[in-house]
Amino acid sequence: MRTRIEILARELFPGGRREPVLLGVSGGPDSLCLGHVLASLGYRCTWAYFDHSLRYTSQAEGEAVERMAREAGADFVRGQGAVEAYAQEGGLSIEEAGRSLRYQFLFEQAQAQQAQAVAVAHNANDQVETLLMHLLRGAGLDGLSGMAFSTLPNPWSAELPLVRPLLSTWREEIEAYLKENHLEPVLDPSNQDTRFFRNRLRHELVPFLETYNPHIQTALWQTADLLNEDRRVLDAQAQRAWEQCVTWEEPGAVALDAVRLGEAPRGLQRRVLRIAIQKLRPSLRDIDYAAVQRALEFAAAPPANASADLAAGLRLEWEEGWVWLAEREKELPALGWPQFEGNGLEQLPTPGEMLLPGSWRLQAEVVEGQAGELHARAQSNPDPYQAWFAAEVLPLFVRARQAGDRFQPLGMEGHSLKLSDLFTNQKVPRRARVRWPLLVSGGAIVWVAGCRQAEAHRVQPDTTRAVHVKLVK
């Protein structure tokens, strides 16, 4: 066992024996064993004990662990947390709250001591029980792959790995080591009370499964190991798929390109959606199968109202080929669209300009030229962000949309479109339409800025005086 850990430690602690390791120690058999093995291998460890303040005995336990650390020649730090208050505040279970505060403490200490890693003492049996626990509760690959020898990034750090050097060591081996070295753990009674479900697995389910396969624990450990490796491959793939799909990301809202998402295989689609949910709800530990399923179906075939509830206070919204995942009350960003926020009509100074929000500007100039020349320039303009009119168009006004607005596009003589249909054709997102800047002259819309010019007031072959309008950012 010692040799196995020595080999593992070389891989898990790239800083070697020079840089310290922060070791989470409860005083139970696992952490006591790990602390001693690492000390005997020459690693410099700080033993960190976290007092959950849940039991009368925890003060005494902490002192016992401190003595043990001294005996092992290790440094010692103690932390304390108001687990019950933290649980109530965050709506967490006691176990969940304790875990969260404990890891925060360990990583703070590791940072403070410039440790190369945080080590914890989960063993091979813990791994098997973790797999079973996830299996019973319902899980995918991530749950079934259990814990990893080394996790980086982890929820607490992007630089300091969380490592588990005992992950391939069985409880029996640990007990034999303690006995051989005359080490007496401070038994952690929380094993009995707060972790009931896990204990039932250990004492009831595992022995039952052993009647089917006496080597079931080894088999399950190997399963977790295999799945862990597969998970790493999938995570890397999912990260690439995410980068290809994500079109917008800000606090409380994320948008994905529905077409690109739809082209990915379903296994990756799920993972991309889970990354999106995780970005919005980083503290969510298990993402519901049904929630991801809903998001998948929504992205593939959005409902008529283009909106749906997701889970955990999040909603889904469909917008012109984008799937939004956002907090329920979050107003989706106006992104980079031009918007007119005035009321009623506002005159566009010509020559001159009008400032719009988001550093958009409408600029107008008067251009004189020979008959034919201006017509040619207007005709050859391919840019929807520019429009050319005969000077008779003046004065020009800007306003937002009104109910019943219609529009006769350039080159479609006699055809009049509803403005809403034009917006749909042009894929202008629904919520950008309300305040989209419209140029009007004599009461009629002459330019849907950045989209389409009207037939009215177009530059004619004999025009010698024109107005050139640009929408710029």
Added chain:
Amino acid sequence: MRTRIEILARELFPGGRREPVLLGVSGGPDSLCLGHVLASLGYRCTWAYFDHSLRYTSQAEGEAVERMAREAGADFVRGQGAVEAYAQEGGLSIEEAGRSLRYQFLFEQAQAQQAQAVAVAHNANDQVETLLMHLLRGAGLDGLSGMAFSTLPNPWSAELPLVRPLLSTWREEIEAYLKENHLEPVLDPSNQDTRFFRNRLRHELVPFLETYNPHIQTALWQTADLLNEDRRVLDAQAQRAWEQCVTWEEPGAVALDAVRLGEAPRGLQRRVLRIAIQKLRPSLRDIDYAAVQRALEFAAAPPANASADLAAGLRLEWEEGWVWLAEREKELPALGWPQFEGNGLEQLPTPGEMLLPGSWRLQAEVVEGQAGELHARAQSNPDPYQAWFAAEVLPLFVRARQAGDRFQPLGMEGHSLKLSDLFTNQKVPRRARVRWPLLVSGGAIVWVAGCRQAEAHRVQPDTTRAVHVKLVK
């Protein structure tokens, strides 16, 4: 349930209602239900019954199934196989042999009837039990992902999919459907006898797990579903990795580039090795964790003797950066290397050529030129497949290696190398060395063909008559 199957069938049977479906029917509740539902949805089905010839009752069962098919308005075919004999012959279990013969029969029939697919009636409970069975025996992602709605290619065909339209339908729903439609299955007694392990899962383990989570069957079904999707992503990745790693493939032997293999993440390395094993042993259903592990470790750090046993009559061999997986007795191919298969010395006609096996040729010509010119040409030759000598080198002979051969490379005056060291430096595979063609003159090696020229007889600045030798294919 009928609606769910209708939606699924649209996806699973791209040929629609026009093209026939071949349905494997045992007469048990599942296949009876599937046959009736597909008939009621308008699919043209042929019911195929396979008589395992294992029971006295199977003749009567077949007749009962035939009546049922008639009642459902379906065609009927019957097959028969000597399962026991087949099992003994192939060293298979009775169940394994029956399964193999049954699927062979189904796919032969499907081919004969130009069916669009072979459908079988596995249900959602079967899926859960399959997952558990694999979990208990020890499995990775592939085993835990259970069965798929549609599998193509499958072990029996590259064109005809094997589909399972009932895979998301629970046994309870099937029974309710049969009751409602007054359908009476021929109960399949093999459920009780040959599938003991599965039955113990069904009647003992599943109810036990339900005490942990009453919805465990749904949870496990979803797990299989998720893993199935992940498997598809990984399979596609593994196929790409395989194509990048494989350097040689022939019946009984496969070689992988060890460097490229080593660069892939471990999860893919395993899959590439499993593809290699599958190519050599296509009938192997479960590839052992330990075998793949051995191959992985071998590829990462080959043992001193460059050879090891793998599993299932296969061996591993290391050769200059290539990992071979091969049948134990298989002689590895000589690949494309130049080899001299004569005995003793053979003169190289100059000018002229000598034919070597595998369409290799040694060509020699005499070149005359001015002093300095030939020297310059010899000096500027970067190609190890060509050598230049002063004409004094003639006559040239070709031979294979002899014990104690030494060699003084061009440009390393005074240094003499063992030929074996030169071969190692040049990464010449061990078994290509014995018959590697060597050019000799006056008893000394002057060219290790295709590798390195000797110092002796080199072209000098005053040489006006040279011999130019080429190794070509």
